Amino acid sequence: MNVLKPHLSLNVSNIDASVAFYEKAFGVRATKRRPGYAKFDLESPSLNLTMQEAPRTGVNASHFGVQVASTDDVLEAKRRFEAAELRTFAEEDTACCYAVQDKVWIEDPDGNSWEVFVVKGDAAVMGSQPAMPSKSEAACCAPSCCVPSKQGDAAAR
Numbered sequence: 001m002n003v004l005k006p007h008l009s010l011n012v013s014n015i016d017a018s019v020a021f022y023e024k025a026f027g028v029r030a031t032k033r034r035p036g037y038a039k040f041d042l043e044s045p046s047l048n049l050t051m052q053e054a055p056r057t058g059v060n061a062s063h064f065g066v067q068v069a070s071t072d073d074v075l076e077a078k079r080r081f082e083a084a085e086l087r088t089f090a091e092e093d094t095a096c097c098y099a100v101q102d103k104v105w106i107e108d109p110d111g112n113s114w115e116v117f118v119v120k121g122d123a124a125v126m127g128s129q130p131a132m133p134s135k136s137e138a139a140c141c142a143p144s145c146c147v148p149s150k151q152g153d154a155a156a157r
Contacts (some may be wrong), residue, residue: 001073005046007065007115009097011054018051034098037126050097052126065115071102077116078104095123 012018019030019038032039036053048067068074081088081104089105103117
């Protein structure tokens, strides 16, 4: 699998204040800005950091991920997860975080969602409705985005 970099998605209460902070912390401007959303695609440290405005719930991390180079890499990760008997949820050509992506999701025992994803292009919208319901209204990139539920999805296996 061709891993490009780790991905961290933060829920923030004020996108403008958070962008100003991270621009100072990293010494670079945000790579992408949209209403309620920002992305830092950093070379050093190698990190894909996104943030979206979300109500404060005591949970600051939205989800975690690993960005890979191709859809084949996503499929390889899905096969590996399934061989290890992990429940998966796959998406193809989904709009998430203002990008078109292919991805596969897994969830750890504490409910932390992880995605392996490839960015295929830009999207005009934050997210699209997933095939299965999200685990919470505040999950992932937006309420309508793409986090698997604890029940899993037999069709996605």
